[in-house]
Amino acid sequence: MATSSDHPEGPTAPSDAPTKIIRSLRRADGSLKEIFEDGRERITSANVAVTYIPDRQRCMVTWKNRGERILTQVGEAFPQFTVLNNGGVELYLPEGKAVIMHPPGSPLAERSAETSDVQTSFTLFLSRLHSASGTDTLPTLYAWGESNGFSRQSLYNMISQNRVPGLETLRRFRKATGKPIDWLLGEDVLNPVPQEGESSAVPAEAVPDHLTEEFVLIPRYDVKASAGSGHWHDNGEQAQFCMAFRRHWVESYLHAKKEDLSVVRVHGDSMAPLLQDGDNILVNHSVNSPQDGVYVIRIDGQVLVKQTQVLTGKKLRIVSVNATYESYTVDLSEENQTDFEIIGKVVWFGRQI
Incomplete structure (x- = not known):
């Protein structure tokens, strides 16, 4: 190090x-x-x-x-x-x-010594761009960019400002490199999440051992966190495939343990536009105390993904980003017998463009 x-x-x-x-x-x-x-x-x-x-x-x-x-x-x-x-x-x-x-x-200055292992989002993006474009220096990257429709000045500005480009530019990079946007931004999905009805998943046990050194393999379960009507069907079976995230990102940015994480899919539109129907969300189950944020919760037998706001008097406000859905309050006091549980905090989401 x-x-x-x-x-x-x-x-x-x-x-x-x-x-x-x-x-x-x-x-x-x-x-x-x-x-x-x-x-x-x-x-x-x-x-x-x-x-x-x-x-x-x-x-x-x-x-x-x-x-x-x-x-x-x-x-x-x-x-x-x-x-x-x-x-x-x-x-x-x-x-x-x-x-x-x-x-x-x-x-x-004091923070400098603590960042020797920190991999910024821009650094990771630039590293991926070098890899995808087959370049290893800035001059060769500039030359590659000009041959693919990116001006030298625009690339220089992006690099000198440590700025990850916007969506439209990312789409152009995707077209030029043939690599998915999520990959360019640092995510590695070893096995694409199948759509409903597909059976293309690969068993987690089939992932090559050498990849587990660089990546943390997070199980993706066949359960659904509802952002609408409220349902999450867990059949109790083991995950049939996994999504891979860089170990450094999980440990240094999320400060999370592999065993505390899981991936599920969002269903419904109550959290739109923040979360869309079909998004995959990464849930940290170790963060399960009442706090402000976006959480997967269970209430009266229904499992939902909602925004939560802590109120005085041991109360928690349950909010849908989509204004067409009403917000409500849950009483967390001991004398209240509401069936309520915080399953975990949503710390990441992925979306197919």
Whole structure:
């Protein structure tokens, strides 16, 4: 795992002055790249310089008049990086990881050390785009984009702003790469969720073992969370197929355990436009106390997906996003005998376009 430090270690630490510059070149994005006699490389962009030390696989990020930070175990090649609007630097590391570093003394500096394993949504998208387009550098990505109808400027703006594109642009990327939008955004569905009446599901046991290292396999059950009339038929059978989500995303963003998650399908329109009929929702069953949010609940024998709002007096407001459905209040006090249970919180949804 990549780690960061404010201070170099020992007399030969990478903050020592590098040797003579043997080559300098101005890159297409306006930054200056310098190659040193000892093999180090330095790229200077705006008021930030990133130096790569190949023999120690380290990077040193230096802010003008603000100090430096060191990142270890960055791999065998100079990592791509982006200078953020807030002065931080995001470095893209092997295996799709990313590190955001901020100058010492800045309000965000303390958070930098905690993000060495954080994979931002944009970083994941950019990694997927590189993979789908068969490119491994920004210049080759720009060339690929221009040959597929994407202007160099639009791609540069997207990357420099760390911005995941909107739906229309994502559709164009889907057409150009042949990859589903969900895949480009980071989701991996090993076995597509079958429509009603289909039997194309693959047993979860058939998933190759090596995929379970990178992905968390979440069972998709043949039950239905109603967003309308209110029904969820659970026949008690085991899941016949699963959906795969990146383990890093589940553990670092959802802070969830695999065994606490399941996927079911939404039926009905009471949560439209937030949730549509046919959407698949990821439910975290460990989050089952009364809170504000979108939850799967059971009330009087019916299982629903609804928006909940905590009220005073141990009461919970049950709200449908669709205004044509009335909201109502549930009394959670001990003396009330209402058949009510919070099954879990909805933490993700997927939709076929």
